[in-house]
Amino acid sequence: MQEHPLIELYVTVSDEQQNREAEQTLSSVNIDAIVQRTLRSVGITQQIMLTLLVTDEDGIREMNKQYREQDKPTDVLSFPLLEKPLVEAPEDQLWQPQENAETATAGTSAFVSPPAAVTNLGDIVMSWPTLVKQANAAGHSAQYELLYLLCHGVLHLVGYDDHTEAGYQAMVGIQERILQEVGQKA
Secondary structure (H helix, E strand, O other), X not given: OOOOOOEEEEEEOOOHHHHHHHHXXXXXXXXXXXXXXXXXXXXXXXXXXXXXXXXXXXXXXXXXXXXXXXXXXXXXXXXXXXXXOOOOOOHHHEXXXXXXXXXXXXXXXXXXXXXXXXXXXXXXXXXXXXXXXXXXXXXXXXXXXXXXXXXXXXXXXXOEOOOOHHHHHXXXXXXXXXXXXXXXXX
């Protein structure tokens, strides 16, 4: 696997053939460039980093159950480390900051990174088998689906939320535009 200055990348698919396919697909595209293009498209220019884990259905099902209380596999999960959205967009397109009861009661403020430090946006987890199934059902490549979900995950990390129609439409529009700009066709 190639090095990614912006992304800590892990591939842990239990099926060896699927693991190789995931690694080949990831090595065939510049995922750092997709992340940077996604960030620039929403006005974020600061240095960032994130973690991308490509796993299998069992792995993502366990995370979905643990963190979202949904005992089923999904295509992508995002775990932002930010306390509030980094992106500036209409409120109905963004997730809302979570009140941290411990911080509020202790009277302390959140840790602030120095201005020159790289901002860790958080983690994106994808299910390789689910991604492949969705690509086949939609009639496009696994590479397209991977990049589409990567854009989606990055948008969640910086503040977008697709639980409202406005947020969903904004995210889909950005994702499709990014992939069109880099020559990816659905």
